[in-house]
Amino acid sequence: MKPERREFLKRGSKAAGLAALALQSKKAQSQETSKPGTLIRNAGAYGDRSEFEKAGRIGEEGSNGGLTPLQDTVGIITPSALHYVISHGNVQPALKIDPKLHRFMLHGMVDRPLVFSVDELKQLPSVSRILFIECASNTSPKRSMDLLTVQQRHGRTSCSEWTGVALSLLLKEAGVRKGASWIIAQGAEPAKLTFSIPLDKAMEDCIVAYGQNGEAIRPENGYPLRLITPGFEGINNVKWLTRVKVVNQPYMEPNETAQHTSLRLDGKARWYMFELGPKSVITRPSGGQRMRGPGYNAITGLAWSGGGTVKKVEVSTDGGRTWQEAKLQEPVLRLAHARFHFDWLWNGEETVIQSRCTDDQGNVQPTLEEIAQIWGVEPDYFRTTTNHVARFNGIQPWRVTKEGTVHNAMLF
Numbered sequence: 001m002k003p004e005r006r007e008f009l010k011r012g013s014k015a016a017g018l019a020a021l022a023l024q025s026k027k028a029q030s031q032e033t034s035k036p037g038t039l040i041r042n043a044g045a046y047g048d049r050s051e052f053e054k055a056g057r058i059g060e061e062g063s064n065g066g067l068t069p070l071q072d073t074v075g076i077i078t079p080s081a082l083h084y085v086i087s088h089g090n091v092q093p094a095l096k097i098d099p100k101l102h103r104f105m106l107h108g109m110v111d112r113p114l115v116f117s118v119d120e121l122k123q124l125p126s127v128s129r130i131l132f133i134e135c136a137s138n139t140s141p142k143r144s145m146d147l148l149t150v151q152q153r154h155g156r157t158s159c160s161e162w163t164g165v166a167l168s169l170l171l172k173e174a175g176v177r178k179g180a181s182w183i184i185a186q187g188a189e190p191a192k193l194t195f196s197i198p199l200d201k202a203m204e205d206c207i208v209a210y211g212q213n214g215e216a217i218r219p220e221n222g223y224p225l226r227l228i229t230p231g232f233e234g235i236n237n238v239k240w241l242t243r244v245k246v247v248n249q250p251y252m253e254p255n256e257t258a259q260h261t262s263l264r265l266d267g268k269a270r271w272y273m274f275e276l277g278p279k280s281v282i283t284r285p286s287g288g289q290r291m292r293g294p295g296y297n298a299i300t301g302l303a304w305s306g307g308g309t310v311k312k313v314e315v316s317t318d319g320g321r322t323w324q325e326a327k328l329q330e331p332v333l334r335l336a337h338a339r340f341h342f343d344w345l346w347n348g349e350e351t352v353i354q355s356r357c358t359d360d361q362g363n364v365q366p367t368l369e370e371i372a373q374i375w376g377v378e379p380d381y382f383r384t385t386t387n388h389v390a391r392f393n394g395i396q397p398w399r400v401t402k403e404g405t406v407h408n409a410m411l412f
């Protein structure tokens with residue numbers, strides 16, 4: 001489709017406001033031609049980290065994924081360069097999109113279809129929110145067997161500050177028609193990833209984002225535009241966003257049917273689940289690391305919930321017999337990673353350590369055994385099934401041996 005942007009923008013008085021903004025952005029551009037200052041010599045125009053820092057994403061075999069080294073990050077922000085990457089459709093390393101040529105279209109069941117350039121979106125009132133993103137396949141227990149580290153088990157979640165325009169603002173400008181109930185978001189890659197999202201969510205808090213941690217979104221994370229759908233599973237955060245179509249039913253695209261459902265024993269599948277459950281993981285000490293030795297060992301980790309704000313994290317250092325509350329480090333933000341700390345005096349004996357998240361909705365992170373019970377399966381199901389188990393938020397146990405080595409204890 002090649003609708004004339006100006007045609008759309010001309011219609012309606014509110015839309016005329018947007019047109020004026022578009023003109024302003026032209027002016028602003030022409031002012032930018034004046035010479036910028038000399039870039040500083042010693043620090044570099046665009047800084048690098050210390051050569052002694054080695055934390056990096058690792059790949060997943062047979063996929064385009066890159067997993068965040070959660071064991072190496074501090075605080076709650078994932079550096080953009082370490083944000084996990086999952087791209088379907090073989091987009092490797094990432095799409096190269098010229099932001100001057102890129103357009104975002106809002107159409108379908110609206111009174112005034114709208115088309116925006118990236119610059120035009122940047123002229124609109126912006127919102128910034130620190131939010132986690134997590135792939136529905138993160139921590140799928142089946143993968144547990146040969147995956148030992150927190151990066152391998154949990155590295156499909158990251159947390160960034162995302163900046164952009166509230167999708168609700170754009171939808172109001174476009175004028176959503178009566179009877180509309182869903183939006184369909186689509187990406188620019190050859191496979192055109194497409195996903196259906198309830199209109200209520202779009203109006204509540206979705207963001208058409210161009211910024212990540214204070215600069216442009218990284219190419220592999222969706223440059224120049226991506227949809228941010230707070231708290232919903234990763235796939236809803238459509239990268240390289242080209243359009244949002246307002247419709248009255250989900251489109252049941254392959255990604256939301258075949259590839260993002262959980263098949264149950266009775267042959268029924270769970271789908272359109274969207275919201276991710278409460279979750280947490282101890283990132284230190286975690287699989288593959290070594291204890292400092294008997295005595296004081298700091299425990300730290302991350303907790304998050306698609307249901308709201310992390311209210312409480314409990315830690316058990318005795319295989320789940322007793323639990324004690326961990327300290328939550330400020331800030332603790334809605335739909336963001338939260339950092340927790342726990343002071344542990346290890347007696348040098350073999351034990352299992354784990355964490356449990358409770359969110360402000362009262363949702364408590366379950367054990368694998370509790371999930372099995374809800375599913376009506378034996379815990380061993382998760383070891384043997386060939387079905388894809390998505391949205392698994394079971395408690396992550398780490399076994400600490402007498403020698404001070406730490407191992408994944410889920411299903412072992």
Ligand SMILES: Nc1nc2c(c(=O)[nH]1)N[C@H]1C(S)=C(S)[C@@H](COP(=O)(O)O)O[C@H]1N2
Nearest residue numbers: 084085086087088135187193221234238239
């Ligand atoms: N256009 C497009 N958007 C996409 C994807 C994709 O392959 N193409 N992958 C989805 C999936 S499955 C996840 S988990 C998240 C990952 O976002 P990230 O790569 O920025 O971490 O993006 C989602 N958005």
Ligand SMILES: [Mo]
Nearest residue numbers: 135136234235
């Ligand atoms: Mo995903």
